[in-house]
Amino acid sequence: MTPASFDYLSPASLEEALGLLKEHGDDAKILAGGQSLIPLMKLRFTSFPYVIDVSRIKELKYIRKEGRKLTIGALTTTAELEESGEVRDEFQIIHDACSNIADPLVRNMGTVGGNLSHGDPGNDLPAVMIALKARFNLQSASGKRSVSAGDYYKDTFTTDASPEEMLVSVEIEIPDGRFGAAYVKHKRRAGDFSVAGVAVAFSLDGSGRLGSAGVGLTSLGPTPLRSAGAEKALEGSKPDGEGVKKAVEAARADSNPSSDFYGSREYKLFVLGKIMEKCVAEAAGRAQKEGSA
Numbered sequence: 142m143t144p145a146s147f148d149y150l151s152p153a154s155l156e157e158a159l160g161l162l163k164e165h166g167d168d169a170k171i172l173a174g175g176q177s178l179i180p181l182m183k184l185r186f187t188s189f190p191y192v193i194d195v196s197r198i199k200e201l202k203y204i205r206k207e208g209r210k211l212t213i214g215a216l217t218t219t220a221e222l223e224e225s226g227e228v229r230d231e232f233q234i235i236h237d238a239c240s241n242i243a244d245p246l247v248r249n250m251g252t253v254g255g256n257l258s259h260g261d262p263g264n265d266l267p268a269v270m271i272a273l274k275a276r277f278n279l280q281s282a283s284g285k286r287s288v289s290a291g292d293y294y295k296d297t298f299t300t301d302a303s304p305e306e307m308l309v310s311v312e313i314e315i316p317d318g319r320f321g322a323a324y325v326k327h328k329r330r331a332g333d334f335s336v337a338g339v340a341v342a343f344s345l346d347g348s349g350r351l352g353s354a355g356v357g358l359t360s361l362g363p364t365p366l367r368s369a370g371a372e373k374a375l376e377g378s379k380p381d382g383e384g385v386k387k388a389v390e391a392a393r394a395d396s397n398p399s400s401d402f403y404g405s406r407e408y409k410l411f412v413l414g415k416i417m418e419k420c421v422a423e424a425a426g427r428a429q430k431e432g433s434a
C-alpha cells in the first residue's frame with residue numbers, strides 16, 4: 142500500500158523545524174530515519190496532513206564524551222552509536238543494545254531520537270536509557286526542558302513530548318568508581334524484536350555490594366518499563382546473592398506482558414528471570430574494571 146497523501150516539509154535547521162512544529166502542531170509528525178513511521182504510514186495505520194523530515198538537520202548528529210558524561214544528538218543513527226569506539230569501550234551497555242537492533246540496514250537509517258521517541262515497548266534503547274537514568278532534552282519554539290528517561294513513556298506509542306516538541310539530545314552521566322551496566326536481549330531469530338530484554342546499571346561499593354541501581358525492561362508491558370521494585374531489591378545486595386532472586390520477582394511484579402507472536406505471557410516472564418540473572422552478572426563483571434560501563 143502507499144501512504145495517504147501529505148505535505149512533505151524538509152527543514153535544514155533545528156530552528157526551522159521547531160517553527161514548522163509550532164505552525165502545524167497536532168497536524169504534523171516528525172520523520173527521522175523512517176524505519177518505524179514509514180511502515181505505519183504505508184499500512185495506513187496512521188496518517189498526517191504534514192510530515193516534517195528532520196534528517197537534514199546536521200547539528201543534531203553527534204556523539205560527545207566529556208569524562209564520564211556522554212551526550213548523543215537525536216539524529217545520530219543507531220549504526221553510528223554502535224560503531225563509536227568510545228561508546229563500545231566505555232558505555233558497553235549502549236553497544237549491547239545497538240548491535241542487537243534489527244539488522245545493519247535498519248541501524249544505518251534509524252536514529253537514536255526515533256528509537257527513543259517512537260514509544261514502542263519493543264525498542265531496545267529505551268530500557269538502556271532508563272537503567273542509566275538518562276536525561277532527554279526536549280526543545281520547542283517556546284523553550285527547552287529535560288525529562289528523565291523513566292518519566293518519558295506514558296502509553297504505547299505515547300511519550301511525554303508535546304506535538305510541538307522535538308527530542309534534541311540524550312545525556313548520560315555515570316558515577317565515578319566501580320560502575321557496571323549491561324543489556325541482555327532474548328530474541329527468537331537474528332534481527333528480531335525481543336521476546337524480552339533487561340537493562341541493569343549499578344555501582345559496586347568496597348565490600349562488593351550494589352549501590353544505586355537502575356533497571357529497564359523491554360517488551361514486558363505496554364511501554365518501555367522502569368522496575369523500581371527490582372532496583373530496590375538490588376540495592377545493598379551482592380550481585381550473586383539473594384537480592385538478584387528478589388529483583389527477578391520484583392521485575393515480574395512490575396511487568397505486564399501480553400501473549401503474542403513472540404511468546405506467551407508466562408514464557409516472557411520466565412525469560413525475564415533468566416536474562417536478569419545474566420544481565421546482573423555481566424554488569425558486575427564490568428564493574429570490576431573501573432572506568433567502564
Ligand SMILES: Cc1cc2nc3c(=O)[nH]c(=O)nc-3n(C[C@H](O)[C@H](O)[C@H](O)COP(=O)(O)OP(=O)(O)OC[C@H]3O[C@@H](n4cnc5c(N)ncnc54)[C@H](O)[C@@H]3O)c2cc1C
Pocket residue numbers: 170171172173174175176177178179180215241242243244247250251252253254255256257258259263264265266302306307308309332333334335
Ligand atoms: C524490520 C525492522 C526491525 C526492527 N527491529 C528493531 C529492534 O530489534 N529493536 C529496536 O529497537 N528497533 C527495531 N526497529 C525499529 C528501528 O530501530 C527504528 O529505527 C526506530 O524505532 C525509529 O527510528 P527512526 O529514526 O527510523 O524514526 P522514525 O520512524 O522516523 O520515527 C519514529 C517515531 O519517532 C518520532 N520521532 C523521530 N525522531 C524524533 C525526535 N527527534 N523527537 C521527537 N519525535 C521523534 C516520529 O515522529 C515517529 O513517531 C526495527 C525496524 C524495522 C523496520
